[in-house]
Amino acid sequence: MRSFRLLILVIIGLGLLLIAGCSRYHTSGPTQIIYWTGWSGHELEIQRKLVDRFNATHKDIHVKLLSVFGSYQKVTIAFAGGDTPDVLSAVWADQLAGYAMRDALTPLDQYLKASNRTSSEWAPGVWQMFQYKGHTYALAATTNTSFIAYNKDIFREAGIKSLPRNIAELDEAAAKCTMYDSNGRFIRYGFRPSDLVTWAYVFGGRWYDPSTGKITANDPHNVEALRWMASYSKKYDIRRMQGFESTFGSDQSVSGPFFVGKKAMWQTGEWVDQYVKRYAEHLNWGYFPLPYPPGGRPNAMSLGGSVFVIPAACKHKKEAWEFLNWICGPEAVADFCEGIGNVPPLRAVAESPRFIKKPLFAFAGNLISSKNAFGAPQMPIWPTYKQEIARAEDFAVYGGQDPKKLLDAIQKKMEMELADAMEGRK
Incomplete structure (x- = not known):
């Protein structure tokens, strides 16, 4: 019995030494x-x-x-x-x-x-x-960042001598750079706007008012921005344009339409420089800020x-x-x-x-x-809200739905989402 107790004491002692050793190792290391x-x-x-x-x-x-x-x-x-x-x-x-x-x-x-x-x-x-x-x-x-990259050679060929500063000049440049064959099929196109979140800021709108905590999805400037984006679908036949785009690779691939001279202007960011060096080293290109309408914001972006x-x-x-x-x-x-x-x-x-x-x-x-x-609005439902904005953009651009009705619907839905989120927080 005495031997058993002695054995237990030895085991406990060794255990304590081991723990102490581990502790010293832990505290002495990074x-x-x-x-x-x-x-x-x-x-x-x-x-x-x-x-x-x-x-x-x-x-x-x-x-x-x-x-x-x-x-x-x-x-x-x-x-x-x-x-x-x-x-x-x-x-x-x-x-x-x-x-x-x-x-x-x-x-x-x-x-x-x-x-x-x-x-x-x-x-x-x-x-x-x-x-x-x-x-x-x-x-x-x-x-x-967000800006427009453009093909200088196409601009020169189209007779465009100054960079677009406003929406009217951007629309005009897009039209001048667009070419069709004898059957009305695209040879190249000038521009197609995307990303309603950003263009709403350009047009003078906003998506959320932090001072009041209110959703502002149907801000008139947001509606105006979406209506302008949808106008390209009607003017250039979005389905035909999509068909033309499908013959090339993605925008960020070696066969992207901008890199092969089939798209004159591309809404992109500073990373485009890496792609040009990788895929189209000899491309003669430049860049300019997103043009804005009367009452809009210069040098705007998200x-x-x-x-x-x-x-x-x-x-x-x-x-x-x-x-x-x-x-x-x-x-x-x-x-x-x-x-x-x-x-x-x-x-x-x-x-x-x-x-x-x-x-x-x-x-x-x-x-x-x-x-x-x-930057991203300071609100907890922004990822969901942003998805709804993207859906509205698709419905307006590809489905021909009314921009005002789409953004009114988002307004109501996101007001409820935000209220639920804040109530859940309480």
Whole structure:
């Protein structure tokens, strides 16, 4: 019996030593931060190099990078179950308010203040994307622009001597650049507008009023924008245009209509430069801001993209912030944006010689700094709302339905959705 008790004491003692040893090992080693990103391919490799650099210069923290590209549902499941990584860049700006409303994210205000970082570092529209109910919940390493790329040779052939500045001039340029064969089939076309969310801003509209918390889907300017977009369907026979487009690859492929000279103007973003270099190196092209109607907004566009957040369930918030702050800081942002061909969201980086020496990036940097560059509305149902807007665009453009009735229907539906979301939050 005495031997048995002695054996038990020895086992307990060894166990305590083992636990103590593990504890010392854990506390003496770096704190591990799990970081999920949605980037893949070339972008992921640049992210990996940045993470390696951070790990090499921060001996007390080790960031483990994992890509969830192609499995974004994993992010939703992780938030629902409270089993999240420490840092995420696989959250879209569109989703931020929804997660923030459910207290799934860590407010960054105190960390920003302690690190002497302020809103003035970011373009106004970009900073607005990070906000919900007066608090900052995210930062970003990239953003996107929206403008029109055009084929200079086609413009010259069509006799267009100045770039379109307003909607009337854009419509005229589109008509001049469009060509048909003797049977009335397209040889090439000038332009086809898309993305009602953005064009509504261009026309002077908005989708949500943060000062009142009201949905503004049927704002008269939004209706006017959709009516103008639908006019292209009638003028150019959208079915015939679709048939013509189907003979080429997607816009972002080597056989895309813009790259092979079959589309004169393309509504795109700064990433187009990467595609031109890859697929159409000798293309003679240029770019200009989205033209606007009387009473509309010059240099208007919508901003978006993925953002960096710290989930509320993170157990190492201090270390998570140190990494998030670093990777969304000037040096890392400059390296990442240059590497993947995105415009930097930080003003100082966008205005640095490294970027303004490139005409396209100087142009894009001015666009994101515009007072008419709009981030995702600060509302929890924006992803659903945005899907409804896209459906209305399709119904008007391809189905010939009345823009006013479509947006009136969205107005009613989203008012109920928002009320339900806010009631559920209570």
